[in-house]
Amino acid sequence: MAKAPFNPGSDRIFINAYIYNGKKDLKPPSFENKIENNGNMYLQKSLLWQSEPYPFDVIRWMCHIDENGREHNWTAVDGQYKRTFRQQNSANIKVKLKSPMANEYYQGRDAAEKGINRKDLYDKAVFATDKELQRFDYPIKSGYYFNPAGEYKITLETVTYKPVAGKTKDHENLVNALINSFRYETDLIYITDRREAVNINNNPVRSIGGKLQKEPGSVSVMNNQSVNGINLLTIDTSYKSDFEEVKYSSVSGGFTDERWKQVMEGYSESGTLDSRDNFKYREYVKEGQSMYKITETTEITIKVNKDNINFYTHAHMPDGEYYIRVWMADINLASNNFTSINNAYNLLGTLKGIVPLDEIIITVKGSMYDDTN
Structure with missing residues (x-):
């Protein structure tokens, strides 16, 4: 049996982990709540109100980065926070x-x-x-x-x-x-x-x-x-x-209607584009959910x-x-x-x-x- 001397010791490796899980609360879009032409003489009137809130699940895409900075193995991960869909209703x-x-x-x-x-x-x-x-x-x-x-x-x-x-x-x-x-x-x-x-x-x-x-x-x-x-x-x-589905894609680069983007993080429509620019964080609607106009x-x-x-x-x-x-x-x-x-x-x-x-x-x-x- 071969033997060799071994000098005891230890190596220290420092790993910096930067984790961003999204904002808990997003500023909701603003919608009108009023009745136009609400007088006894008007034959035409309009009602404007914010829709009921509808919570929905989101995902984000995460990946591994190798020693050369290349991204690989992108994986869909559930978002930490639910988001809430709201829109302008009218009559x-x-x-x-x-x-x-x-x-x-x-x-x-x-x-x-x-x-x-x-x-x-x-x-x-x-x-x-x-x-x-x-x-x-x-x-x-x-x-x-x-x-x-x-x-x-x-x-x-x-x-x-x-x-x-x-x-x-x-x-x-x-x-x-x-x-x-x-x-x-x-x-x-x-x-x-x-x-x-x-x-x-x-x-x-x-x-x-x-x-x-x-x-x-x-x-x-x-x-x-x-x-x-x-x-x-x-x-x-x-x-x-008439029913119009508010479309979305759960895949990065796919089409998502701006009405979804208004209430998710990582988009200019919600005022949170900095999350994508600074942390590469962007949310997508999780599949299996729907919304109709x-x-x-x-x-x-x-x-x-x-x-x-x-x-x-x-x-x-x-x-x-x-x-x-x-x-x-x-x-x-x-x-x-x-x-x-x-x-x-x-x-x-x-x-x-x-x-x-x-x-x-x-x-x-x-x-x-x-x-x-």
Whole structure:
């Protein structure tokens, strides 16, 4: 057996390890939270709000460096911190008078102004033909029919971001709220098939000293019964949607949408490009996750008395001015209807209605009995 002397001793090797695991918190992108044109006179309004936060997993690519400084064996490693996806959500509301009351009553009003007494021309209401009454916008005599009429259109388009493509409660709840905000209001006094004096809600009208009293009433989808129990409002809706996947690549050099880059470290879009430049640190979306831009559009058509059923005014309705007003009520976005499903726009407060959306003033002078004497 060969032997050789061995001098005991030790060598010291100094290894510097520089480790950077990313920032725990990134400055989130800034988005608007407001309602534009939020006044009673605007037929078009916009809601802007920050989307719900969606945490997601990221990876980073790490490698070995040999003695010559060459990089090799790149490996995907889970990021130490989750990131949070946020984006700008929006809703655009457009309200249109598809057939306002002025259009609906034009034929009958024009015939009365010309003194024409053909019954077929008075399709929606019987207007007085007396020359001295033509100075009024809508002169009538009590006891004849004055049918509710009008057609209105509401278009709602929402843009939201969700991890799953499909119909959203954000859109559905706004559609229902807009429909429920519609009102048809009047203080005209009607007569039922049972000869009772009622208001538009089919509620009895008081008589004081033998004189019928005005009892304004309003009809909505939630309270739709009117004179003789007739449902006054008819709702038709059409819906369409579009889904855009917010794309990404988990591979260095692949395409990643800037909406992801805004919330990951190592990109100019998030203000953290220095992490890549100084530490070669850049994050990528881990595979198996998704995000969609969801655009939904619903067109709502509201028809008043679509079958043109005759609504007879009471023959003893007193002379004077009466009104018919179509309007939309305020919508409290912070109500339980919205907060119960955690819609992010509930922080916007109250979406103002439209008052009035449509309105006419009716002048009652005399009754049908004057025409039979």
